[in-house]
Amino acid sequence: MNKLVSHSTLLVPPEGLLLRSDERIGPSVHLGGGPDREVAVVAAIEVRDAQPRDAGALVALWRELSTAAGLPSRLPAPPSVAAAEVAVSKHLDDPLGRLLVVELDGDVHGMAYLRRTAVSPLHDDTTVTVEYLHVSDTARRHGLGKALVAEAVAWAEHESCAHLAVVAPAIAREANRFLARLGLGQAGVLRFANTLTVRRRLAAEHAPNLLALLSSRRSAFARRAVSSRAEPESAGK
Numbered sequence: 697m698n699k700l701v702s703h704s705t706l707l708v709p710p711e712g713l714l715l716r717s718d719e720r721i722g723p724s725v726h727l728g729g730g731p732d733r734e735v736a737v738v739a740a741i742e743v744r745d746a747q748p749r750d751a752g753a754l755v756a757l758w759r760e761l762s763t764a765a766g767l768p769s770r771l772p773a774p775p776s777v778a779a780a781e782v783a784v785s786k787h788l789d790d791p792l793g794r795l796l797v798v799e800l801d802g803d804v805h806g807m808a809y810l811r812r813t814a815v816s817p818l819h820d821d822t823t824v825t826v827e828y829l830h831v832s833d834t835a836r837r838h839g840l841g842k843a844l845v846a847e848a849v850a851w852a853e854h855e856s857c858a859h860l861a862v863v864a865p866a867i868a869r870e871a872n873r874f875l876a877r878l879g880l881g882q883a884g885v886l887r888f889a890n891t892l893t894v895r896r897r898l899a900a901e902h903a904p905n906l907l908a909l910l911s912s913r914r915s916a917f918a919r920r921a922v923s924s925r926a927e928p929e930s931a932g933k
Contacts, residue, residue, distance in 0.1 A: 741839060743847045745788065746795040746807070751780035753804035754797070761830045764865070770888045796847060798831070798840045805835035808844040810851060815859050823859035824852040829871070841874060 746754060755774050762771040775783070787795040792813070798806040808829045815823040826848045831840045845862070852860050862880055864871045872882075 740799075740801055741843050742799045743796055743843050744799070746784050746797045747788075748781040748784050750797050750804055751777045751784055754784065754795075754807055755780050757804075757807050757830055757832060758828075760832060761828065764868070794851065796844055798844050800835050800838055800840060806831040806840045806844060808848065810848050812851075812855055812857060821859060822855070822857045823861055824848055824855070824857045826860070826862040829862060829864065841871075842878075845875075845878060 755777055758771075759774045762774060784795060787793060792811065794810040796808045796810065797804045798808075806829075809827045811825045811827065812822055813825065815821045826845065829841065829844060831844075848862075849860060851857075860880070861883070862875050863886055864875055866872075866885055
């Protein structure tokens, strides 16, 4: 868990400014006015692992992510808050993955999913992949995306991963420019679709006996699953 601060300035009018008491500021504070008076304002940024209590905020972030330009027909619809709570609980016990949230002044405004995996099926090196990196529209330009990537880098270094990969939609120009500035170059394009959709499109290509081939592969997978379950029972006899 990392805590960062983002600095900005607040112009105080001649009559001054009253900051009312709340749990973050503390007692009420009156800042004296002046024609050119500026007061530093510190915005607290905190990156941490998501907790079940964050489910509502995560669902809202997913809704933003899945309704961005060009994405509605690709990403799954937002889950219920109850389903999200169950999913978040599972991630807390996953040694190979982390679901992160980033807070700005105590409110969740961003998310990212980290996975640790082999960089390829032919290499021993591992990589941390950052997926579903998203910052809410109302909290852009505060460094939240950079804070999430920084946490991914820290975890990669802790896990001795020599590589970092970040998945971003090809149409997200601002996000891709941001990642390019951090030294991340394009290595491919991730495409996403419903399995049934791809199966229908394959059939539409008029490949000979394609439907029969798909059916036989499903049968082979089913036989393999039955066989793998039967082997431990046989070994115990």
